[in-house]
Amino acid sequence: MSTSSYIFECSCGERFNSIQAATTCSKCRTYSFGNTCLYVENRETGVLVWGKYPTHEEALRYEEEMDRQSKELSEQIDAWISEEKGPSEAQVLLENEEARLDALYRVQDRMMEYNGNA
Numbered sequence: 715m716s717t718s719s720y721i722f723e724c725s726c727g728e729r730f731n732s733i734q735a736a737t738t739c740s741k742c743r744t745y746s747f748g749n750t751c752l753y754v755e756n757r758e759t760g761v762l763v764w765g766k767y768p769t770h771e772e773a774l775r776y777e778e779e780m781d782r783q784s785k786e787l788s789e790q791i792d793a794w795i796s797e798e799k800g801p802s803e804a805q806v807l808l809e810n811e812e813a814r815l816d817a818l819y820r821v822q823d824r825m826m827e828y829n830g831n832a
């Protein structure tokens with residue numbers, strides 16, 4: 715398979731053909747924690763090749779952070795709807811934010827998984 719060279723996975727779950735590219739993943743700015751790539755794993759060997767996995771405590775903290783953000787979001791949506799932004803604009807913002815939160819929850823799930831295996 716020609717895709718097998720894309721074995722380096724960054725913390726948001728994107729795959730790259732070099733460690734260097736994975737560490738500078740631009741999607742991690744939105745879809746990982748701390749707005750940056752936290753670690754890179756070689757998915758063929760399951761070995762961590764750059765950075766470090768968050769600890770169990772850090773992963774739990776990220777989860778709390780997510781819960782807080784998702785609560786803030788629903789309050790924000792109400793405000794958008796009642797204020798200057800129309801429901802359709804609020805809907806778009808909501809969908810974007812929901813996609814981002816979904817991605818972050820997946821990342822967080824994976825972190826807990828790694829911790830379980832450690």
Ligand SMILES: [Zn+2]
Pocket residue numbers: 724725726727728739740741742743746751
């Ligand atoms: Zn990434």
